[in-house]
Amino acid sequence: MFGKFNLFLGLFLFTLLLTTPVVVQSQETPLIKAVDSTLAIQPKTIPVINIIQEMENINKELKQIENKIEPSKKVIEIDSLIPVHAELIKDRQSYVQNFIKANPNRQKVDNQINKWNGYRDYLNGWESTINVYEQRNAILAEEILPKEQVWELTYQNAIEENVPPELLTNIKSVLDEVLRVSKKIKNENFYFLRLESKINNQNLIIEEVIEELIALKNSDVYKLFYLRHPPLWKTSFKTEKTDSDKKAGVESVSENIRNIFNFAKSSENDIYLFFIVIGLVIAGIIYIRKGYLKYEIKEPYDDLQKAKDLIVNKTVWGIMFISFLCARFFFINTPQLFDDILVFLILVCAMPLVQTYMDKRFKNIIYFVIFLFILDTAKTYFWFSSPNYRIYLLIEATLVAATVLYFTYPYLKTRELYQKQFGGFLIRLTPTIYLLLIISIVSNILGYTNLTDLTIKICTQSSELTIVFYAIWKMTKGITLGAIHSNFSRRKHFDPIKKRSIEIKILQILRVSVSIFWAFYFLKMIDLLRPFSEFINSILTEPYKVGSITFTLGVILTFIAILVISFLITSFISFLLDGKDVDFKIIKLPKGIPAAISLVIRYFILAFGIVLALSSLGIDLSKFNLMAGALGLGIGFGLQNIISNFISGIILVFERPILPGDTVEVNNLLGTVNKIGVRSSRISTYDGAEVVVPNNNLISNDLINWTLSDTIKRIEIVVGTTYESDPNKIIKVLTEVANEHKDVLKTPPARALFTDFGESALNFKVLFWVNFVNGLQAKSDISVAIYNRFKELDIEIPFPQRVVHFPQEPKDNQKADNPGIFPEKNESN
Structure with missing residues (x-):
């Protein structure tokens, strides 16, 4: 429950951050376009001092443009094949007329429809190729138009300033060259339009044939219960093919x-x-x-x-x-x-x-x-x-x-x-x-x-x-x-x-x-x-109106489908990258990097999916301005902790002070990190409880990560012996016992130290390194082994002793000398 809330909360905030610049940009774009159009209709004259350099630049640009507008081999091939294809279509059209007269079965009609669809797709491929060159030439025409205006003004300005005749001639030649290239672009566009028109004429013929075949297929002759032939016992098997049969x-x-x-x-x-x-x-x-x-x-x-x-x-x-x-x-x-x-x-x-x-x-x-x-x-x-x-x-x-x-x-x-x-x-x-x-x-x-x-x-x-x-x-x-x-x-x-x-x-x-x-x-x-x-399609496109809102079932299903697909993609990415110990054979990534990559990709996909889904509903994103302002006000007053936890979650993912699977200790809480979410993280304690910790607590408080860089931990056991013990022997025994345990690491080696002289014992300390997972068990096993070894060697482990001395009863003469210390008992008769 908390995980889903965190996901959708973070996704909502993340989407809002992405859509707000889009909204701002959509509001500012008309102004920018207006400024650009104003600049475009006011070309500036090139100063005379810069004319030579600009002439060199424009000549290089014109050569590049002219190389781009040269007809490609593909277009020339299409131009040469159009008449051949037109003859083919004409021949096939007459073939279809004979085919229809031959009373074909439904399967052959379907085959003919598929064949003519192939002809149409073939022509559509030609048309797409030509459209690419048309769009390219349109861009080049937009680029050369300002240059044409600039050099016309420059030429007029050169005449007014009485520049040298040689320079004026060069400017005029540049202007003529610009006009020539501009005219060539227009001619190329006209050429492409003529090709496209020829292709379109053939497509119209193909559409007519396909419609004719579909009409034939939907006619009464091909109804299921149409008596198409006489009963078999009345059929003559000596019927020969007609001419139309042979042609078809x-x-x-x-x-x-x-x-x-x-x-x-x-x-x-x-x-x-x-x-x-x-x-x-x-x-x-x-x-x-x-x-x-x-x-x-x-x-x-x-x-x-x-x-x-x-x-x-x-x-x-x-x-x-x-x-x-x-x-x-x-x-x-x-x-x-x-x-x-x-x-x-x-x-x-x-x-x-x-x-x-x-x-x-x-x-x-x-x-x-x-x-x-x-x-x-x-x-x-x-x-x-x-x-x-x-x-x-x-x-x-x-x-x-x-x-x-x-x-x-x-x-x-x-x-x-x-x-x-x-x-x-x-x-x-x-x-x-x-x-x-x-x-x-x-x-x-x-x-x-x-x-x-x-x-x-x-x-x-x-x-x-x-x-x-x-x-x-x-x-x-x-x-x-x-x-x-x-x-x-x-x-x-x-x-x-x-x-x-x-x-x-x-x-x-x-x-x-x-x-x-x-x-x-x-x-x-x-x-x-x-x-x-x-x-x-008729059901999905049927419009419904509720109040001032008009919608269709198709639009709603599209909205849901986009969200579902986005969620499935993000789930697949999470499945691949969010493992605790994901290992890539080709690329070696540090621990936690796959999870960070997964988080970024998933949020972008979900954010893009929400924006796309809203767009499919026809919702104007500019209406989110008021919501963005209200959210900003809410963040300032009531959502500070949520935003703080959200930002802290992003910091945890990218800085990686903790990772899923790490053993951490924060606020007297010791456990294993299960998941780092958007708002909070989940930590499983060794008591079996699962604690939801806000991310801000993990960032702002002192955090102990026992397994961040490695998983080894130093264990310390304190033990004391009597003053009659030999410290050298005790250190040797403690070291041997620690090294004999299977979980104790050889590097760094175990050490035994004599710490101090206690009130009633010589105090020693055993230090050894083990894997964090085996720490508690190793400490217990070695403590028991030390006790057993001391018992074998008759080494006594002292315990604190307190001797209380009570004063003895004084004699009679002492009582007489100190009557105040030992008062007489009151006796009653």
């Missing part, structure tokens, strides 16, 4: 391969970046693997052991799987053949990863899934006539049914044997798969082929999707558990319960994330992602 035939293999090479050539920079990313992935997996091999697993549960077996024994397959998976997500709108090859390779690499966790009976099912994937994908590259296509679908559905029957028969017995975890859930879906296959076969026979396509797609592609995401889940689980295991194992002391708690929480987050992505791709597979996204 699929691309040949050679054409697909050529498209892949063209894509690779146009995406050269992306390929280089992809290999850099893969290199980092490989380095991370190898690091996790070394952690598994280096640190022994001592936990009783088998999740970590299975994760270790996967990462250690399937390292190459895991690297290949992640590499192909990254390529699938890294390259967008790739040629269809390239995309299908990637999916095939992903399934092949996923096979050994998921087989590790599968029962022996189901290990071979992935081979059938890969075969069905090839069978389903082949429909993309062959144009079937309507009857042949329906026979192909019928064969595919039959093969799927046979595969399911082979691995689940008998169903009831199989369900009883496998009732646990994810496998049991999949087996329970078997009746659903049978139902979908029956629907597929019946709808195909009756002519409802749209419904047939969807049901077969669900049966085949959902299994592929499940295998891929199951492999993703197992790989991320193995990597995550390995990272946590390595982080905790390199610490000398850690809490296994805390480690397990962190593992469970992170695995829950990963499991939910993988499930969400699976659902995302499943909706995309069955063509429901677009309507679902539009439905969600």
